Amino acid sequence: MKGIIFNPVLLKELKLRFRTFKSFSGLMFYLSVLIIFVSGFLLVFTEFSLTGFFKPSESFMMFSVISVLQMGLVMFMAPALTAGSISTEREKQTLNILLTTTQTSAQIIVGKLLSSVAFLILMLIAGLPLYSIVFLFGGVSPWQFITMFFYYLVTLIAIGSIGIMISTLTKRTIVSMIATYGTMVFLGFITLFFYFIGLSLEQLFIAQNPNTAPFSPITYFWASINPGVLIVTLLSPDIKSALTESVGISFPNWIIYLIFYVLITALSLTIAIRKLRANMKTNR
Template structure:
């Protein structure tokens, strides 16, 4: 495992990504946008408050807005960083050279994924000081902040593994990127819309005294819904009441996406190296 993560491929990718001035300009722009949004939210809130006081519940609303915005940015940026890690090597005709090195397929895939997500991790954790504004006014607990950052990392792994898989299976970077965006948007926005539509039928089942499990199923595998439930615990309770079960949707969430992460990476590793077909009968063993 150590050789799969600490290898020349990972070192090269990280050096190329972090030595560029565009990378640090991107981080500065990202933090500047989040900072302006935070200050704008505080300014608008104070302008509509006659006492000119920024209350803890308003600080909590600001934290929720910034967190959901950052989650959307993570989902939007990750495919662009991961969907071309293998296909771009194939387009530059450097993939055969990479495959002739001593690095295994798992080492190459994991290194490409780690180097792509490392830049996004730096962006997300660089925004941590902005979240400290919340502690000046109260309204949110440190546990919620840690949980939100943990879900950011988990979301990166989910979308990043899908991007690496599409980059391995699809030869063109543009097609791989479009496919990754389509899958990521379906897992986030598409499933959320389906869960909301199914929730509208809850009253018909409730009036008949029967359980209605489908909104629970779709909501428990939707990243934004489960992320929102970190701050609004009543969402989970409502889903459990609707389905008539005490089974935590978080277990379903992590099992579902854990299988996706493992499956995508395993398929990418197996499909990275083309299987060479030999003509005629295989050579007989000597001896």
Template sequence: MKINPVYKKELRIGVRTIKTALIILGYNGLLALFGLFAFYATFEYGSRYGGTVNYAKVLELYAIIAAVEFGLVLFTVPALTAGSISGEREKQTLDILLTSKLTPMQVILGKLASSISIMILLAFSSLPIISLVFSIGGVTFLDLLEFMALIIITAIYIGSIGIFFSCLFKKTTAATVSTYGALLFLTLGTFFIIAAIVILKDMKAAALVTQTDYIRKSPDAGYWILILLVNPAMTCFSMIENQIGTGSRLVTFLREFGVTSDWIESNWFFISAAIQGVLSLIFIYFSSRLLNPLKEKRRFKKKD
């Protein structure tokens, strides 16, 4: 099997250091802390002070563990990918890497694959913690596979953004700050855009109200609500809502603040995952363009 040399080299270096072991320990330790606390609050505390145990809350336990793990993915991936190319540039090894037979796309894919491999390793190492809910029931093996797919898709999505900024900026600090800024915009900024549109429409509607108008329809963001399809947190929320059987809350939110179709509402997870996959390919493509050393030569030839 032909393996990308950059991926092979990064993977060998990564697994041989104590840093990887400490990341796995800290990741699963923090996840286990949240999971065991939620398990205690759901069952032990409820039976001791409430006198009964509500086994239906096991789905809430799964939602908490899944949300915490997803949050850790969002927090970890930018740190793993933002310095992948800029770090090579700071160590003055990037030029040597580019003079090899590897194409810029192969370098990008190798760096991205090595970072994503660590996240996949973390995700699979956390399976015993997530499997706590299987001791009670309510979550199927298919749900678990869907959650693993979400982790991989999100890791590639955020990782491609980190790689892009790592190629765009020469310093790792600037690339890391930009990646976290982009992540903050995707997760919170999209909600602020929807809120701003609703507020502006409400102000405009209020200005047009006359004395004879007694009923005024509550404004919404219209089709701008679809911008949330690029929000990875919204994708995770839609998956959890569908798995635990409370998907009506997602539908209520979308219909209250925007305009969507029934097909989009029922397939929000798959549509958003597909869009984020396409965006990942776009970021990877432009990253390879930024890394291409022949780009500058072509520019100078055009000037001449």
């Protein structure tokens, strides 16, 4: 395990990624979006006056919106960092050279993934001073803060694994980017669309059969794997209760989310490792 995590591929990728202007500009874009939003939020709720008051309830609202916004930014930027990891090496004709080294397939894939995850974690850490404003006004517990960042980490690792897998299976970076962003659209929007469709069908069935209690596990599954729904239900117990009542299932949605994305991560990495040397006679 130590040889897989600490390997020359990871060290090389970290040096190259953190020294490029692209990484710097991406970090600046991320922080600029957060700064603009927080500044605008404070100005609106204080009525554009330096003497205005900011209530703890409004601070919690700002924390909630920032959490959803940050999850959206993570899902938007993670594919850009991982979708071209292997396909770019193939286009530059350096993949064959990399495969002839003593590095195993697992070391190459994990090294590429961890370098991207490290940069995304840096982005999350860079945004911590903005979150400190929330603690200044109160209304948010440290446990909520830790929980948000834990699920950010689970989500970005899963998205990074999907990007690495697609990059390994495809020969062109542009195709890999489109496929990875398509997967993000499915997880972020299509699953929510399926939830509303299933909920509408469930309500129609209940209207025709008044004595039937709501029970729709498939509909609940679509809502449970949606990152936005997870963040909202973690922040608002009322929304969580409404979700469970609408489908008739009281099983915690965060457990389904965690199991699903851990399985996706393991499956994606396994496929990427196995397919990296698919055309070679020996597989390291």
